[in-house]
Amino acid sequence: MGKASRTKQAPDRRARIAAQREAARRAEQRKRIYLAGGSILAVIIVVVAFVIIKANNKSVGSENVGSNGPSGTALTAVVNQLTSVPAATLDKVGSGSGVSALPTTIKPAASALTASGKPEMLYIGAEYCPYCGAERWSMIVALSRFGSFTGLAPMHSSSVDTDPNTSTWTFLNASFTSKYLTFEHVETFTNQPDAANDFYYPLQTPSKAQAALQTKYGGSGSIPFIDFGNKYLIVGASYDPGVLAGQSWAQIAAALSNSSSPIAQAVDGTANYITAAICGITGNQPASACTPTVQALESKI
Numbered sequence: 001m002g003k004a005s006r007t008k009q010a011p012d013r014r015a016r017i018a019a020q021r022e023a024a025r026r027a028e029q030r031k032r033i034y035l036a037g038g039s040i041l042a043v044i045i046v047v048v049a050f051v052i053i054k055a056n057n058k059s060v061g062s063e064n065v066g067s068n069g070p071s072g073t074a075l076t077a078v079v080n081q082l083t084s085v086p087a088a089t090l091d092k093v094g095s096g097s098g099v100s101a102l103p104t105t106i107k108p109a110a111s112a113l114t115a116s117g118k119p120e121m122l123y124i125g126a127e128y129c130p131y132c133g134a135e136r137w138s139m140i141v142a143l144s145r146f147g148s149f150t151g152l153a154p155m156h157s158s159s160v161d162t163d164p165n166t167s168t169w170t171f172l173n174a175s176f177t178s179k180y181l182t183f184e185h186v187e188t189f190t191n192q193p194d195a196a197n198d199f200y201y202p203l204q205t206p207s208k209a210q211a212a213l214q215t216k217y218g219g220s221g222s223i224p225f226i227d228f229g230n231k232y233l234i235v236g237a238s239y240d241p242g243v244l245a246g247q248s249w250a251q252i253a254a255a256l257s258n259s260s261s262p263i264a265q266a267v268d269g270t271a272n273y274i275t276a277a278i279c280g281i282t283g284n285q286p287a288s289a290c291t292p293t294v295q296a297l298e299s300k301i
Contacts (some may be wrong), residue, residue: 028186049134069167070152070249079152081253082137083144085268090141091293092259096269098239103232103301106217112281113213113230116180119281122227123171124214126189128158128200131237132224133274134244138270140224141256145275145289146282147178154249158191158200167249172203180282181229186210188223205214226274229281238273249284272297286294 070078111118123139125132133156140149151174157166171185189200206214218225218235226234243266244252255263276298279290292296 023074023090026177057122057278069156071184074250075154078154078249078253079149082140082152083149085141085144085256086293087145087288089257089259089264090268090275091291093264093268093272094293095272097207097299098262099266099269099273100240101234101236101238103226103228103234103274105232105301106230110230113227115184118178118181119229120182120184120227121229121278121281122210122213123183123185123224124206124210124218125171125185125187125224126200127155127172127187127191127203128161128189128193129223130161130166130168131162131239132155133157133163133166134237134239134241134267135224135226135234135270136169136171137244137252137256137267138238138274141268141271142274143176143178143183146180146278146286147176147221148177150177155240156191158193160193163245166241166244167243167247180285181278184210208249228277231281232277234274234277238270243267273301276301 013262067077113122121143125135125165140152143149150170153173155168157163157168159165168230170187172187174185176183186204186206188202188204188206190203192201193199194201213227213230214221214225217227217233222235224234226239228234243262247255247263252263252267255261256267258264259268272294276294279285279294279301282290282299284290284295284298
């Protein structure tokens with residue numbers, strides 16, 4: 001091979017080597033990009049999976065606490081109105097109107113239901129239940145005459161049941177303190193439909209003793225179920241939840257102090273009967289709650 005041929009081939013060979021190196025560099029760069037992209041995609045998949053799992057397994061009771069309900073200072077204001085309806089207003093309402101399910105006396109007389117040395121009021125209901133939702137307003141008004149609540153949280157009844165999205169409260173994380181009685185409460189189901197079981201997601205389970213009382217006195221397990229010291233009962237709704245339809249928590253709470261409003265007539269009227277039943281197990285104490293008006297209702301149950 002001549003000198004000219006060798007001289008010509010040298011640049012060609014260097015060019016091929018350079019091209020091969022460039023191709024290898026680009027291939028390595030693509031590999032790194034693919035690896036980085038794959039890592040990012042893997043992270044995204046993990047995050048999405050975590051969110052889905054968390055959504056499907058989040059604590060029942062976390063989402064039942066009221067969508068669009070009051071919070072912060074607004075919640076405090078509503079709770080204050082709800083728990084401090086003037087005694088004069090309640091006495092003026094008396095038996096109210098539209099109150100149908102009155103407390104009934106347990107016959108034959110049963111052993112007293114007590115806890116911590118005090119008479120016990122037992123409530124069993126569910127967050128989806130509009131009738132329980134209506135009854136809670138009255139229970140809170142009545143019980144607030146005997147003690148104080150903490151932890152009341154706003155919520156709606158079921159969006160797919162009768163009287164959908166009734167503004168109400170949940171007793172799930174609530175506590176009640178009183179020197180006159182104890183208040184035990186069980187919210188058996190959330191307000192969230194469980195499509196797989198064609199019902200609602202379970203929440204709290206009554207104790208064996210509580211379930212036995214509900215079975216004995218509530219028949220088919222109707223709710224709301226309220227046992228006043230094994231002396232009086234309320235089984236079912238005391239008034240039509242429809243009276244609360246379309247009303248916000250603030251609107252309902254404000255109406256409770258207007259004795260002529262349909263809401264006060266139903267909610268406060270029911271609260272007066274609940275108060276009468278409680279007075280029947282506390283020996284008509286305190287006098288601030290067990291007024292002559294209330295005692296007159298007590299004589300009717």
